[in-house]
Amino acid sequence: MTAEKFEPLDPLIHSQVRLAVMSILMSVKQAEFNFLKKATETTDGNLSTHLSKLEEAGYISVRKRFRGKKPLTICSLNEKGRAAFERYLKALEGYLRPGK
Amino acid sequence: MNELEAKEEIRIIREMLEKTRRSAADSGTFFLVWGFLLILAVVGNYALALAERYSWIWFNWILFPVIGVVFSCVYWGRRERKSGMKTYASTAAGYLGIGCGVAFFFLGIVFPAFRVYSWGVIGLLISAVWGTYLFTVGGIFDWGLLKWCGAISWAVALGMVFIDEKYRGLAFIPLILIGCIIPGFIMRSQYRRERLAQ
Numbered sequence: 001m002t003a004e005k006f007e008p009l010d011p012l013i014h015s016q017v018r019l020a021v022m023s024i025l026m027s028v029k030q031a032e033f034n035f036l037k038k039a040t041e042t043t044d045g046n047l048s049t050h051l052s053k054l055e056e057a058g059y060i061s062v063r064k065r066f067r068g069k070k071p072l073t074i075c076s077l078n079e080k081g082r083a084a085f086e087r088y089l090k091a092l093e094g095y096l097r098p099g100k
Numbered sequence: 101m102n103e104l105e106a107k108e109e110i111r112i113i114r115e116m117l118e119k120t121r122r123s124a125a126d127s128g129t130f131f132l133v134w135g136f137l138l139i140l141a142v143v144g145n146y147a148l149a150l151a152e153r154y155s156w157i158w159f160n161w162i163l164f165p166v167i168g169v170v171f172s173c174v175y176w177g178r179r180e181r182k183s184g185m186k187t188y189a190s191t192a193a194g195y196l197g198i199g200c201g202v203a204f205f206f207l208g209i210v211f212p213a214f215r216v217y218s219w220g221v222i223g224l225l226i227s228a229v230w231g232t233y234l235f236t237v238g239g240i241f242d243w244g245l246l247k248w249c250g251a252i253s254w255a256v257a258l259g260m261v262f263i264d265e266k267y268r269g270l271a272f273i274p275l276i277l278i279g280c281i282i283p284g285f286i287m288r289s290q291y292r293r294e295r296l297a298q
Contacts, residue, residue: 019109023116028124028185035184039119067181089113095106 007091010084012057017042017050022085025060025077033073051075059084122294123183124190128287133171135280137164142272161208169201189240196240200233220265227257227275234279245286249279 013019020040024031037047051073054060059081065072077085141164148156176194180186207225211217235250237243256275260268 016112020112020116023113024120024185027117027120027187029188029191031120031185035123038184039116039123092106092109095103096110 006094009091010088012053012059013084013088015050017046018054019088021047021050021054021075022059022077022081022088025075026082026085030074030076033075036075054081057081057084120185120187123185124187125291125294126287127291128284130172130175131280131284131287133175134168135276135284137168137171138276138280139273140164142269142276145269165204172197172201192240193237196233196236200229203229218265220268223268223272224257224260227253227260227272230275230279231257246283249283252278 013022017040021036024036024039033047033051036051037044040047042050051060051062055062057080058078061076061078063074063076065074141160144160144164145157148154148160204226207229208222212219212222231250231253233250234246234253238246238248238250253275256271260271263271
């Protein structure tokens with residue numbers, strides 16, 4: 001099989017942290033920043049950068065609120081992001097040999 | 101990208117889904133607390149009847165559900181804060197719980213208070229609504245046991261028609277065991293097993 005036959009992967013999702021974030025948001029209604037940070041085992045700054053990229057692409061929505069006096073960042077997947085993630089999974093399947 | 105990298109990406113996706121599933125797992129506390137509160141309410145009902153304090157029976161049926169509602173609000177609030185995420189399934193089950201709670205209030209307190217029907221009918225109606233709650237929650241979380249518990253609750257509701265009004269309350273005890281306590285203990289043991297596996 002030649003490389004030309006593979007579907008290109010969305011560069012916005014093709015990063016370990018962004019892929020992890022998209023995977024989580026795909027299975028939940030919404031997730032808090034701290035939950036994403038713990039699950040992806042990354043730092044505040046790193047996660048913020050990746051979330052901003054996904055938000056700018058219109059893949060996710062980021063809302064900021066307060067819980068008591070503490071700021072709270074809540075993320076959720078948009079329709080555009082859901083469609084992009086489904087395309088990404090389909091393209092990823094192409095890289096795996098049948099039965100693997 | 102090669103096949104190995106693709107496999108690594110699939111592993112990341114699976115790992116994230118598994119972490120999310122574990123965080124969303126319920127410890128069964130909600131079912132257990134409601135189960136024990138309802139058993140206390142049924143026992144209280146018969147204890148008051150035995151002591152011929154009939155005028156206090158209504159208070160008994162207000163007190164325990166109110167404790168349950170306060171507990172539910174605190175429990176779900178804390179659980180949401182602790183888990184840091186919300187699933188579509190938990191949101192649907194939450195709204196269903198609120199809806200059924202309001203239905204219990206109308207069917208068990210408001211309508212009988214306005215003498216729309218006799219107090220003896222309450223058990224049947226509560227069992228039917230409870231069955232609907234369990235069956236639907238079982239469907240949302242794809243848990244066969246709860247679906248069966250829901251079906252049994254409907255059967256108990258039907259069976260209550262043939263039981264004397266005085267003893268209908270007692271039919272609630274096996275219903276609470278099947279519909280609350282047993283699922284609660286099963287959830288708790290699954291939750292603990294998963295915690296140990298982490």
